[in-house]
Amino acid sequence: MDKRFLLLGIGNVLWADEGFGVRCLEHISEHYSFAENVSLLDGGTQGIYLLQHVQDADILVVFDAIDYGLKPGTLKLVRDDEVPKYMGAKKMSLHQTGFQEVLAMSEFTGHYPQEILLIGVQPDILEDFGGSLTDGVRQQIQPAVDVALKFLAERGVHPLPAGSDANSRVASISPELAISEYEEGRPSEDAAFRFGDARFIPAPENNL
Amino acid sequence: MNIPLNASQLDNNGRRVVVDPVTRIEGHMRCEVNVDSNNIIRNAVSTGTMWRGLEVILKGRDPRDAWAFVERICGVCTGTHALTACRAVEDALDIQIPYNAHLIRHLMDKTLMAHDHIVHFYHLHALDWVNPVNALKADPRKTSELQKMVSPSHPKSSPGYFRDIQNRLKKFVASGQLGLFKNGYWDNPAYKLSPEADLMAVTHYLEALDLQKEIVKIHTIFGGKNPHPNYLVGGVACAINLDDVGAAGAPVNMTSLNFVLQRIKETQEFTKNVYLPDVMAIGGLYKDWLYGGGLASENVLAYGTYAQTPYDSSTDMLPGGAIVNGNWNEVLPVDVRNPDEIQEFVDHSWYRYANGAKGLHPWDGETAPSFELGPNTKGTKTDIKELDEAHKYSWIKAPRWNGHAMEVGPLARYIVAYASGQEAVKEQVDRSLATFNQNTGLDLGLKQFLPSTIGRTLARALECDLVVDSMLDDWHALVNNIKAGDSSTANVEKWDPSNWPKEAKGVGTNEAPRGALGHWIKIKDGKIENYQAIVPTTWNGSPRDSDGNIGAYEASLLNTPMERPEEPVEILRTLHSFDPCLACSTHVMSEDGDEMTRVKIR
Numbered sequence: 001m002d003k004r005f006l007l008l009g010i011g012n013v014l015w016a017d018e019g020f021g022v023r024c025l026e027h028i029s030e031h032y033s034f035a036e037n038v039s040l041l042d043g044g045t046q047g048i049y050l051l052q053h054v055q056d057a058d059i060l061v062v063f064d065a066i067d068y069g070l071k072p073g074t075l076k077l078v079r080d081d082e083v084p085k086y087m088g089a090k091k092m093s094l095h096q097t098g099f100q101e102v103l104a105m106s107e108f109t110g111h112y113p114q115e116i117l118l119i120g121v122q123p124d125i126l127e128d129f130g131g132s133l134t135d136g137v138r139q140q141i142q143p144a145v146d147v148a149l150k151f152l153a154e155r156g157v158h159p160l161p162a163g164s165d166a167n168s169r170v171a172s173i174s175p176e177l178a179i180s181e182y183e184e185g186r187p188s189e190d191a192a193f194r195f196g197d198a199r200f201i202p203a204p205e206n207n208l
Numbered sequence: 209m210n211i212p213l214n215a216s217q218l219d220n221n222g223r224r225v226v227v228d229p230v231t232r233i234e235g236h237m238r239c240e241v242n243v244d245s246n247n248i249i250r251n252a253v254s255t256g257t258m259w260r261g262l263e264v265i266l267k268g269r270d271p272r273d274a275w276a277f278v279e280r281i282c283g284v285c286t287g288t289h290a291l292t293a294c295r296a297v298e299d300a301l302d303i304q305i306p307y308n309a310h311l312i313r314h315l316m317d318k319t320l321m322a323h324d325h326i327v328h329f330y331h332l333h334a335l336d337w338v339n340p341v342n343a344l345k346a347d348p349r350k351t352s353e354l355q356k357m358v359s360p361s362h363p364k365s366s367p368g369y370f371r372d373i374q375n376r377l378k379k380f381v382a383s384g385q386l387g388l389f390k391n392g393y394w395d396n397p398a399y400k401l402s403p404e405a406d407l408m409a410v411t412h413y414l415e416a417l418d419l420q421k422e423i424v425k426i427h428t429i430f431g432g433k434n435p436h437p438n439y440l441v442g443g444v445a446c447a448i449n450l451d452d453v454g455a456a457g458a459p460v461n462m463t464s465l466n467f468v469l470q471r472i473k474e475t476q477e478f479t480k481n482v483y484l485p486d487v488m489a490i491g492g493l494y495k496d497w498l499y500g501g502g503l504a505s506e507n508v509l510a511y512g513t514y515a516q517t518p519y520d521s522s523t524d525m526l527p528g529g530a531i532v533n534g535n536w537n538e539v540l541p542v543d544v545r546n547p548d549e550i551q552e553f554v555d556h557s558w559y560r561y562a563n564g565a566k567g568l569h570p571w572d573g574e575t576a577p578s579f580e581l582g583p584n585t586k587g588t589k590t591d592i593k594e595l596d597e598a599h600k601y602s603w604i605k606a607p608r609w610n611g612h613a614m615e616v617g618p619l620a621r622y623i624v625a626y627a628s629g630q631e632a633v634k635e636q637v638d639r640s641l642a643t644f645n646q647n648t649g650l651d652l653g654l655k656q657f658l659p660s661t662i663g664r665t666l667a668r669a670l671e672c673d674l675v676v677d678s679m680l681d682d683w684h685a686l687v688n689n690i691k692a693g694d695s696s697t698a699n700v701e702k703w704d705p706s707n708w709p710k711e712a713k714g715v716g717t718n719e720a721p722r723g724a725l726g727h728w729i730k731i732k733d734g735k736i737e738n739y740q741a742i743v744p745t746t747w748n749g750s751p752r753d754s755d756g757n758i759g760a761y762e763a764s765l766l767n768t769p770m771e772r773p774e775e776p777v778e779i780l781r782t783l784h785s786f787d788p789c790l791a792c793s794t795h796v797m798s799e800d801g802d803e804m805t806r807v808k809i810r
Contacts, residue, residue: 055421
């Protein structure tokens with residue numbers, strides 16, 4: 001049986017560079033299609049909802065914004081055991097069942113992917129409510145996708161020729177949130193304050 | 209044991225304990241308490257440390273897209289926000305949905321609620337009661353005996369089964385990463401279960417993980433995908449054709465409906481044979497720990513949900529209403545449109561209102577931030593050591609109903625339903641109390657038992673049971689209605705904005721897993737002019753108001769003794785019983801993956 005691949009984008013599209021992973025997935029689902037053993041999934045900020053998809057995958061490729069303290073816009077590849085996974089007992093909210101915890105749960109249940117590739121980008125701005133990707137991060141979408149395609153090709157998986165009927169399972173972002181609509185529909189800064197807590201943002205908090 | 213419910217009655221002289229859970233990059237919620245010389249909590253300060261930005265993100269957007277945006281605001285409550293947003297827009301534009309859509313929305317919403325309640329108990333809350341490290345010491349044979357006693361109908365109960373799980377647990381812990389059990393206070397005497405009970409609960413943690421992934425497949429059928437199922441203003445986004453088969457046909461056909469039926473039955477079995485017995489058993493073993501009631505015995509609020517007859521709230525399975533001042537003999541009607549009933553105050557929140565307004569109804573709501581700290585704050589703006597709760601201290605506003613702070617959530621719904629005489633709820637609650645008294649040898653009255661941390665956790669389990677049972681009714685009603693020839697799923701008469709009035713306003717309500725949820729919308733020239741959401745955690749986690757009334761989280765912590773103030777097991781246990789949901793959703797992977805709760809004592 002063919003190995004099952006999962007291409008997973010995670011992050012929050014409403015908060016600027018946090019949307020990187022999901023936008024990569026959107027880009028892939030728009031430009032490429034695959035055979036049945038490859039699934040494309042927009043994971044958003046979901047935690048435990050993603051567990052079954054991870055458990056079902058033999059090979060997992062994750063796109064995400066990651067904080068490794070690098071220069072904003074830097075791509076960072078992390079493989080297999082280097083991908084952090086942990087679970088903590090002191091969560092305050094289910095949302096903190098972050099993706100790392102999904103990995104830990106997946107391992108605890110005995111269904112862990114044989115290979116994992118995390119394709120991360122160091123974000124520039126996160127606290128820009130309603131904002132989209134910054135330019136430096138946006139420019140890394142195609143390079144990130146290229147990394148994934150090369151990784152797949154090394155494992156004998158290639159995109160189907162353009163125009164062929166796609167068979168892969170695709171759960172990408174809904175059209176209401178497609179990047180072009182999302183950016184064009186944004187209200188002006190005068191109309192809607194875009195920033196958050198002064199402790200966490202480099203925004204003009206002194207003007208509050 | 210009277211709980212003081214006004215800031216003027218609180219004593220902040222004792223030692224201050226600061227609990228600030230830190231995620232990878234930012235704080236969500238912070239809690240500060242003062243304990244007296246006996247380590248009893250005498251003052252509590254609950255702070256939302258982040259602003260969600262929901263309102264500003266939606267301004268100027270197409271109202272028909274609002275559901276997709278609000279579905280992204282939160283990592284767990286996705287569908288409940290999406291549904292409530294659709295209802296708000298439909299209310300504003302006077303759109304009524306077809307009966308099939310009514311039933312399918314209920315099935316999707318109840319799926320979410322059951323999933324949420326089960327996952328909350330096993331994967332968030334259980335570790336406040338259950339010590340997984342202790343489970344390594346269990347005798348699997350005794351665990352098997354315990355399992356058979358607690359739940360005779362549960363088939364997974366052999367000693368070998370528990371031994372296998374224990375071995376898996378040993379291996380997992382021995383692998384060095386400790387993963388699951390990192391950051392616990394595992395030698396704290398606040399944990400009271402036997403190793404055998406701990407092993408049983410850890411086993412069910414795994415069983416619940418297997419179950420939860422099956423339940424959500426219902427969303428995939430009706431909502432096209434999961435996560436992020438599709439919603440639609442005017443109905444539901446799925447076509448029906450009972451005779452279709454295969455992937456190319458309508459997603460709702462007899463094959464997929466039978467699949468849904470199987471998922472409902474599995475969830476029913478798990479709830480009755482595992483979830484409810486576990487909650488009752490754990491509650492009984494903590495029988496001396498009846499803290500955490502707080503506001504629940506006094507003021508509770510529910511909007512009501514699951515109307516049997518569409519648009520007739522008198523047929524709500526979980527009725528709406530408000531109870532104030534502990535008078536369970538009177539359930540007051542709630543009008544979410546009345547500008548004088550629900551108002552949000554910002555005296556202690558980091559916002560300011562124009563023109564010196566005090567409380568604002570959400571339709572007139574304003575979201576202008578104003579981050580300033582009181583003179584008694586210790587630390588700096590970017591590194592707060594200790595907040596000054598006499599001043600502004602939270603990003604959460606303070607919603608009030610007729611001036612009262614209210615608790616919302618499963619416990620509030622159950623108190624309102626019980627006081628309203630909802631028969632099924634009364635039967636569940638009375639039976640649970642009788643069993644609890646019988647198992648523990650206590651003779652508690654309902655008001656001593658239900659408004660407590662354990663009661664809150666029990667109400668959630670009872671609600672899961674009630675809701676899943678009712679999914680069977682919805683399923684049969686749906687199949688019958690379709691078979692009678694109705695395959696309509698959406699009302700698209702007013703899809704085109706040219707059919708909308710120039711200005712309109714509406715409100716959508718729901719009972720989300722965490723409590724009463726309302727979205728208020730104003731539409732102008734086809735765009736969102738103002739959008740305000742009061743989410744359950746806004747009610748429960750609210751700071752003080754103009755009159756000093758404290759919110760549900762703060763009230764729930766008062767008078768609770770702590771075994772070791774430097775290890776806030778008791779604080780987490782009670783706060784978790786509310787299933788807190790503080791905005792968030794930002795998650796960035798950091799290298800060390802660390803998520804330590806910092807506890808500071810001053």
